[in-house]
Amino acid sequence: MSDGDGFEPTIVVFACHWCTYQAINLAGTSRMKYPPNVRVIRVMCSGRVDPQFVIEAFKNGADGVLVAGCHPGDCHYVNGNMKTMRRTVMLEKLLQDMGIEKERFRREWISAAEAKKWVEVVTEMVEQVRKLGPLKLAEREVVMNE
Amino acid sequence: MSKPKVALYWCASCGGCEEATVDLTERLFDLVEAVDIVFWPIAMDFKREDLEKMEDGSIDIAIINGGIRFEEHEEMVKLLRRKSKIVIAYGSCAHLGGIPGLANAYPREEILKFAYEEAPTVINQDRVRPMKKTTVDGMEFELPDFLEYLKPLDEVIDVDYYIPGCPPTPDLTWEAVSKLLSGEIPPKGHVFGSDKSLCHECPLNETKPDEIKLEELKRPHQVVLDRSKCYLTQGVLCMGPVTRGGCEALCIKGGMPCTGCFGPLEGVYNQGAKALSFLASVIDIEDEEKYREMLEKLGFDPIGWFFRYSLAKGMIYRKKGDGE
Ligand code: SF4
Ligand code: SF4
Ligand code: SF4
Ligand code: FES
Numbered sequence: 001m002s003d004g005d006g007f008e009p010t011i012v013v014f015a016c017h018w019c020t021y022q023a024i025n026l027a028g029t030s031r032m033k034y035p036p037n038v039r040v041i042r043v044m045c046s047g048r049v050d051p052q053f054v055i056e057a058f059k060n061g062a063d064g065v066l067v068a069g070c071h072p073g074d075c076h077y078v079n080g081n082m083k084t085m086r087r088t089v090m091l092e093k094l095l096q097d098m099g100i101e102k103e104r105f106r107r108e109w110i111s112a113a114e115a116k117k118w119v120e121v122v123t124e125m126v127e128q129v130r131k132l133g134p135l136k137l138a139e140r141e142v143v144m145n146e
Numbered sequence: 147m148s149k150p151k152v153a154l155y156w157c158a159s160c161g162g163c164e165e166a167t168v169d170l171t172e173r174l175f176d177l178v179e180a181v182d183i184v185f186w187p188i189a190m191d192f193k194r195e196d197l198e199k200m201e202d203g204s205i206d207i208a209i210i211n212g213g214i215r216f217e218e219h220e221e222m223v224k225l226l227r228r229k230s231k232i233v234i235a236y237g238s239c240a241h242l243g244g245i246p247g248l249a250n251a252y253p254r255e256e257i258l259k260f261a262y263e264e265a266p267t268v269i270n271q272d273r274v275r276p277m278k279k280t281t282v283d284g285m286e287f288e289l290p291d292f293l294e295y296l297k298p299l300d301e302v303i304d305v306d307y308y309i310p311g312c313p314p315t316p317d318l319t320w321e322a323v324s325k326l327l328s329g330e331i332p333p334k335g336h337v338f339g340s341d342k343s344l345c346h347e348c349p350l351n352e353t354k355p356d357e358i359k360l361e362e363l364k365r366p367h368q369v370v371l372d373r374s375k376c377y378l379t380q381g382v383l384c385m386g387p388v389t390r391g392g393c394e395a396l397c398i399k400g401g402m403p404c405t406g407c408f409g410p411l412e413g414v415y416n417q418g419a420k421a422l423s424f425l426a427s428v429i430d431i432e433d434e435e436k437y438r439e440m441l442e443k444l445g446f447d448p449i450g451w452f453f454r455y456s457l458a459k460g461m462i463y464r465k466k467g468d469g470e
Binding site: 050 | 251253294295414415416418419420422423425426427429431432434437438441446447448449452460461462463464
């Protein structure tokens, strides 16, 4: 808890099984330290991350969302990550237009060997989001019996 | 046997949905024959007291269009819910928030400030704003409050069925109402229209290849569309693949791509996000810089492109009392 108010952000990470997820494992087995604020969700390819997932994550309490996959050219499903690239660029703008600060959403390419990059990215993101404070969303009274 | 009782009401609406009902033309007379219209303020002289006097559950079908933006809308739809056996959300505004739901991109204060102070056509030096209560010459007047956000109908009351569209087509309206009146009751929550995407009923679907790869996107005003070829393959956004069918491809036949008014398909809870996802997948640009540049040049507006009718439903908000 670096800040006086003690706010600890929750960052939801969608990590590709073949690269970032392995990098996270490597960071663990190499005893590297990174902030415990992340909740990692493993997907088989970053291209599996439906933009609806990101929106749901924010709705359900995430203060930040990170989508991470294989570097361009390295996707195990040929071009899944190119879809990720095009979707996340669009999502970036959408989320900002919906009033969510830029720093709260990020996309990164992190290979299986890049444990260090994983640590740097999440450390930086947690710091940035911590500074922003909790995600402020409009609250609506909803009488739904879904 | 007494005729079934039907009520019609509008909330934050443009009037187009009321127009759509009148567009039933001769069938409107059949409808009037078949049912007892017990409440329809826009067409007949009914007051709120008339509704209040009715017994709870005595109306068979209430058809409500428009989103919920004023306190008055909230009160009226709650009252209608109490009085009716079946409530139908009619049109995109009641279903998903619709066009007036686009205002949810701005907080209430910003909207009021613009409308009463900053709009170029406004002269209002004293910054007068509508007040809930005012006294003029000793008489007290009360206005319903402008709510924080616009809500689709089912976020205020329990809704039984949905008739989508901006506005719904007369054919679909007729089909839905006659089904309900004949006792063919679909499961609760049913959305009338097709359960397949618009593409399935689009006359241009045959020209659409299995895989679409767009090297460039264009806005509809930047191209003269070839009306014999799938518009999406011509590089403009057509919401057909992610929109419920049932309108018989009206816009397509009129020379315009679909903008999505029939709302999401079954199983999709965020039409806009789904549309974003699908459009991003069919673009064939792998260079991120080039891609960003193209979007920038087009004046990329995800809310306007993907959420034109569904922002109120698809907006990111928290349910009251849901954690922090
Ligand atoms: S759904 Fe369309 S036609 Fe109906 S009230 Fe809303 S804006 Fe008007
Ligand atoms: S994308 Fe649009 S134009 Fe093409 S088939 Fe579907 S609805 Fe028709
Ligand atoms: S083509 Fe699309 S926008 Fe036009 S009426 Fe049909 S669903 Fe609505
Ligand atoms: S397999 Fe890693 S991004 Fe596709």
